[in-house]
Amino acid sequence: MSTVALLQMYVVDMCMYFRDITTLGKAGVVFLASASLLTFLHRLTYRNKAIPGPWGLPVVGHLPFLGKTPFLTFMKMRKIYGDLIKLQFGSWPTVVIHGKLIKEALSTKGDAFSGRPQFFSSVSVQNGKSLSFGKFDISWKLHRRIANKSFQAFTNARSNPIEEIIHEEVSYILEEFERYNGGAFDPHDHIYIAMGSVVYQICYGRKGNVRADKDFCEYILHTQDFSTFVTAGNPVDIFPWLRHFMKKRINKFKDLLSKGHLIRRKRIQDHLETFSSDYLRDITDSLINESRQLTEEDKANGMSEERIQDTIGDLFAAGFDTVATTTMWTLLLLAKTPRVQKKIQEELDSVVGMSRRPTLGDRRNLVYTEATIHEILRIINLTPLSLPHATTEDVELAGYTIKKDTLVLLNLFSLSHDKEVWGDPEVFRPERFLKDDGQIDTRLVDMYLPFSAGRRRCMGEILARTELFLIISGFLQRCTFVKPKDVQKYTMECSFGLNMKPLPYKVEIRNRN
Structure with a gap:
């Protein structure tokens, strides 16, 4: 292709990219377009030596151009620059990876991107x-x-109470829903507290009424504060020199971490005083048990009993806010698509009936319910950019060299919403995950990564899938979710922070007799 043809194609692509950037103003658009054109001319000469990507602004780099939904901005950039894009976020050299390159990076070059x-x-x-x-x-x-x-030792134990805890919370929350007598209500607080109750009891032990537990209430409030703080962003991460001018904000963040640590250590200390290796009551007991089996070699490699025990904080985080948010999306999607609810209920009636609760043992026979869970995880794309990764060494990807200590963003949205794979990715259609014989199409399940992959794959995946299955089957066995008549339509718009949260909405329920 000639230089003129390449330049023409580039200008067209840049026009497409800037068309939707209305907040910059004319001067900003002209500046960025000019800088990008210079980048093009430079890389036309040295195109085998540099990862493609637009020029950014001095100091801030590309941060001003990301918008409220950066993953969608990256999708527009992808049309111009391809699956690997080089950017600059403040002091951090950055690459954004799309499509099949994500799996290549995490699976075949996992340690380098971990x-x-x-x-x-x-x-x-x-x-x-x-x-x-x-x-x-x-x-x-x-x-x-x-x-x-x-x-795994705890979840695989015959005595583990996970299923019973979830069943109890499903019953409790449905009782709360029924108090609205069929009227419209916002389910957010009910869902948030119930999911917090589940993971709190799995981590710290069964409680007769966990909502009356002062430690539980403090933990819920702490998690909300931490989520709000991190969602708002921490400029010091991108611009380290700002710490000299944002001491109040930094001290607030440190106070949040300190409070979380104190709550966690208090619960762990309670367990240490009553611990028995013969009876592991919860995840904390299981971690204490493992921490007491550390070898001298383990300790020489940086392990300590306290470090292992503090893992409870990671597990709590992995199983709380993400599951609560997914459940909020689930109620919205079910109320939005009555036919999906009906098919799940018909399957439940056939396999389980009304005389007992659905159990994990029913899972293999509730295939449409499983397909619906896969579709929920796909369409909401809860963490479209995952948590940021960084390269641990210089690494080759797609013919380019990515330097050590480069910030890496994985645009998982490019997998879950690939039109070539899904056809109609914006449509909620659980049937897409079923083969002609009615079984789950495992090939499609492997085409997206709701829990990421590789070394950093989410530890809470098994627990999250267990919760979602028992929650959906438990809810729909006993009730139907309905969109209020005064609501014209539900929106799939969201607020983007630590994860993709649905905007506030209301729902009604109808009991199934």
């Missing part, structure tokens, strides 16, 4: 030793292995 950027916030959480935000090294690998072993 780092976390050492943001101020990251190194502050559990002194930089948390599983979620900690640095990828030998001690992290050991920590992850021990945590997985501990979690």
